[in-house]
Amino acid sequence: MNIQPDRLRSLVASIFRAAGCQPAEAQRVALRLTEANLVGHDSHGVIRVATYVQWLRAGKVLADRSMQIVVENDAMAVVDGQYGFGQTIGEQAVRLGIEKCARHGVSVIALRNSGHLGRIGDWPLMAAEAGKMSLHFVNTTGAGILVAPFGGINRRLSANPIAAGVPLAGRRPMLLDISTCTLAEGKIRVALNKGVAVPEECIIDSHGQPTTDPKVFYGTPPGAILPIAGHKGYGLAMLCEIMAGALTGGGCSDPAKADRVINGMLSIYLDPSFFQSDADFQADIARFIAWVKSSEKTDPNGDILIPGDIEDRTKDKRQRDGIELDATTWAQIQGTARSLGLNVD
Numbered sequence: 001m002n003i004q005p006d007r008l009r010s011l012v013a014s015i016f017r018a019a020g021c022q023p024a025e026a027q028r029v030a031l032r033l034t035e036a037n038l039v040g041h042d043s044h045g046v047i048r049v050a051t052y053v054q055w056l057r058a059g060k061v062l063a064d065r066s067m068q069i070v071v072e073n074d075a076m077a078v079v080d081g082q083y084g085f086g087q088t089i090g091e092q093a094v095r096l097g098i099e100k101c102a103r104h105g106v107s108v109i110a111l112r113n114s115g116h117l118g119r120i121g122d123w124p125l126m127a128a129e130a131g132k133m134s135l136h137f138v139n140t141t142g143a144g145i146l147v148a149p150f151g152g153i154n155r156r157l158s159a160n161p162i163a164a165g166v167p168l169a170g171r172r173p174m175l176l177d178i179s180t181c182t183l184a185e186g187k188i189r190v191a192l193n194k195g196v197a198v199p200e201e202c203i204i205d206s207h208g209q210p211t212t213d214p215k216v217f218y219g220t221p222p223g224a225i226l227p228i229a230g231h232k233g234y235g236l237a238m239l240c241e242i243m244a245g246a247l248t249g250g251g252c253s254d255p256a257k258a259d260r261v262i263n264g265m266l267s268i269y270l271d272p273s274f275f276q277s278d279a280d281f282q283a284d285i286a287r288f289i290a291w292v293k294s295s296e297k298t299d300p301n302g303d304i305l306i307p308g309d310i311e312d313r314t315k316d317k318r319q320r321d322g323i324e325l326d327a328t329t330w331a332q333i334q335g336t337a338r339s340l341g342l343n344v345d
Helices: 005-019 023-038 046-058 086-104 122-129 185-194 231-246 278-293 309-321 327-339
Strands: 068-072 076-080 106-114 133-142 161-166 174-179 261-270
Touching: 005 023, 005 046, 005 327, 023 046, 023 086, 023 122, 023 309, 046 185, 046 327, 076 086, 086 106, 086 122, 086 261, 122 133, 122 161, 122 174, 122 261, 133 231, 161 231, 185 327, 231 261
Parallel strands: 076 106
Antiparallel strands: 068 076, 106 261, 133 161, 133 261, 161 174
């Protein structure tokens, strides 16, 4: 199924309005999910629609919530997401970080108890578009425990994304958006819906044996995702859990909270203009990027990219050609829409 982004965004917004969200939130969720598909992160795109609606119906995520400030000073704040949609709560938290950073040159926002924050790259991109650098650590408590520790076979950690953004003069921001595990759970779900294998050396079965079968990951007992780069990714995941879980007050991975997905995010914002002139900052980045790209290529016809280039190219292509959805995902979206009384062609 190939669908134009505007049509998909409109359909998803209609679904969330029918599910009980106010129009502004429905549009916001639709925008973020569709944007994830546009940039090639299908795992965090509209494949989430059916699950989000199920969570909303079950009270595991709440519509039209606003974050609550727990404590704050001029440059930092601890905020509680009240289990609202992450697309709404994340935007509120980032906006607060940008505002504080603009006044003081640096800010730190500790977000606890948010619903699923979606593609974490959305948040450093939002900051970079406002001229701010940012770094974000994320954990998922309870229902998001998916990853085995280095040397173990049982699920103990969440995907623990780390994302960062840098504003660049005359071009789209530099954007790093990675998980500390080999692949996001959503990518396993995409593979399951498509009926294809996942890449090798990414997941294990319940006995710790490597597998490429997505069905095994969701089996009983379930499999687990592996950390990236062995002990290095595991170390970063532990850091994410502490920064986004313990420090925010939302808690590290905890099976006692497995009834819902709860995200925590620790975000650090920096205004480059407080450190040196923006012209000097941008000139040095431009020189550095040119130097990196001047390396001899392994493939003469290839290209040396900087973080975010692949997403930018994918977005340009999918804006032009449409977003391809597998039959299972499209059927799930149609089924969700019909269950809410909507007609879908």
